[in-house]
Amino acid sequence: MLFKNKIAFLTIFCFAVAVIGCKSKSSMAKKVLVAPIVSVKLDTVIKTVVVHDTIPKLSLGEHKVWTLEKAGLHNDVRQETAIHYDIRKPNYVIIHHTAQNSLNQTIRTFQVEHTKVSAHYVISRDGIIVQMLNDYVRGWHAGLSKWGSITDMNSISIGIELDNNGKETFPDAQIEALIQVLDTLKSNYGIPSSNFIGHADIAPARKNDPSVYFPWKRLADRGFGLWYNPSELVSAPDNFNPIDALKIIGYDTRNLKAAIVAFKRKFIVNDVSPELSVYDKSVLYNLYQKY
Ligand SMILES: [Zn+2]
Structure with a gap:
């Protein structure tokens, strides 16, 4: 297959929404939103939000296709289509350090089958920003975690990995690149300052990233995270x-x-x-x- 075993990296943020509308006998519209596909492993991730149960399957090229049941519909209840909706947005940003030794090592970690981990962005020590998942896709970076009453942080957050072995400072270029990404995320999704947090915050018994070297106050001064006075x-x-x-x-x-x-x-x-x-x-x- 054309894209088998290959991850496509798009440098331009694209959000492709295909709306297929047609009238059924009962005049109810069928609408299919095809969520954005940026940097996803095409044979494993589903990007369909299907409204209305009259579409048994959607063929999206080489993407795996979910049945309607798996796409979030209850087949045994009456279906009526509301016409006002969009895609759910991320509301948190979780910052990590990779505990690895290079950008390429981390990229590879997120591309091999057995690791079962990923992040939306990886930022190198010299400030190169790599987007590996679309913002709207549920990444696998938070793991077992809890913040307030939220127990599925992956479903509502963007994961950002900073290339850092956990025992070193974070260079200026890397932090400035991070702030650039955070700025865009905050403005695109209206994420409140308090919702920029670290992996160790949401999984304190399991994780220690980012390390004590991470400049949380500097970020808070820029509007990402809260700090005391x-x-x-x-x-x-x-x-x-x-x-x-x-x-x-x-x-x-x-x-x-x-x-x-x-x-x-x-x-x-x-x-x-x-x-x-x-x-x-x-x-x-x-x-x-x-x-
Ligand atoms: Zn982490």
């Missing part, structure tokens, strides 16, 4: 409950020590012990009021 730090009041505060921010506190370490890796940086000092609590107290 250093000049307004005060001692947390006696009735302050730090566990509730962590939960309000979004942390999964079932493993409290892991949640505290994740919080401190990001906001305290020079001490990532699993206890909250008086200072740590004052930072947490200041920060959680922004949520």
Whole structure:
């Protein structure tokens, strides 16, 4: 097959929406939205949103075709077509470090069959931005994770991997390229500042990326992620409950020590012990009021 085992990289963001409209006997429209296909493994990912049950199958070239049942329709209920809709948008951005040694190594990791991981973007140390999945496609970067009450972060987020081995700083060129991508995502999808977070935030017991070297404050200063106000730090009041505060921010506190370490890796940086000092609590107290 023409595209078998090949990933197509498109440098231009394209969103192809094919609307096939025709009238059935009952005058109900059949509409088929073909979601964007950018950098997807064409024989494994489905891009169809099918409205109306009278279309048994859609042939999309070499793309795998979902049956209607798998495309989200209940075959045993009455079907009526509403005409107002579009494609669901990402609402979070999850930042990772690759823990690998080169851009090409990471690209390959996301292209071989057995790894079962991917991200929408990979950014090299010198600022090369590679898009590997369309923004609207559900990438496999978050894994088992939780933020607030959300338990399927992959379904609502964009994953960005920074080429970094986890023990080194992030070069300026890489961070500036990241900010360029974040700027576009924020403006395209209306993602709020608080929803730019790290992998360790949503999976504190499993993950530690991005590392303490990641410049979260610099990002927050540009509108991506929230930061406390250093000049307004005060001692947390006696009735302050730090566990509730962590939960309000979004942390999964079932493993409290892991949640505290994740919080401190990001906001305290020079001490990532699993206890909250008086200072740590004052930072947490200041920060959680922004949520
Ligand atoms: Zn990660």
